[in-house]
């Protein structure tokens with residue numbers, strides 16, 4: 484299933500997504516091509532409505548492209564049936580959704596357990612790793628509660644633990660710090676950076692937060708459904724930068740959000 488280590492882990496070619504609601508058509512993503520290398524940490528930045536979440540859904544195989552193709556780990560989504568696509572997603576990708584998408588009838592713990600159960604990982608849930616994640620995310624005391632009993636920020640952190648518990652090869656995170664205060668936002672960013680480095684994960688993070696974007700190896704700027712430019716922030720040590728309170732924010736990032 485996997486190809487040579489040097490090939491991009493995510494390849495998008497000429498991706499277009501047109502939403503059709505009755506007679507009205509919205510081109511949310513328009514001819515996007517990109518390649519993400521293994522182990523890269525890429526941030527996607529752009530104004531509201533520029534197509535970031537739609538691109539996230541396309542790259543994660545959650546929606547079909549109107550045109551173009553997505554190849555993950557050498558496998559073209561278009562060649563897979565629904566079951567195969569679902570399996571690829573569950574086994575290889577950890578999603579953090581903009582709206583969390585936690586299952587309302589399960590506790591926080593239940594939400595994390597179910598992600599583990601469907602991931603294809605053999606053996607019992609790694610409780611030690613869960614302890615580590617929930618400690619860093621400050622959700623330890625909230626694990627028995629259902630999403631409706633959690634604050635927005637707590638739900639977001641549970642969603643992050645759910646995405647990371649399986650140690651996925653690819654982490655797709657849509658505004659993972661969108662509901663968090665500075666302290667929790669820093670904790671989440673540190674965790675994503677560490678996870679990216681220590682587990683060799685490939686991370687794609689959508690954000691409105693210039694500080695968050697500045698920890699990436701590469702920042703892609705979206706506007707009107709297209710990637711209009713990209714930048715490599717000069718970050719000698721992204722982990723240290725993430726831990727620092729005074730992150731350097733490239734002026735172009737500040738202008739774009």
Ligand SMILES: Nc1ncnc2c1ncn2[C@@H]1O[C@H](COP(=O)(O)OP(=O)(O)OP(=O)(O)O)[C@@H](O)[C@H]1O
Pocket residue numbers: 502503504509510511529530531532533534535536537538581
């Ligand atoms: N299901 C849908 N049906 C019709 N139009 C949609 C649908 N989902 C998104 N759109 C439209 O597509 C465009 C891109 O939406 P998208 O959610 O990808 O933007 P975004 O960059 O993630 O915005 P935000 O920063 O606010 O989350 C918007 O104009 C939006 O209204």
Ligand SMILES: [Mg+2]
Pocket residue numbers: 535536537581657
């Ligand atoms: Mg969005």
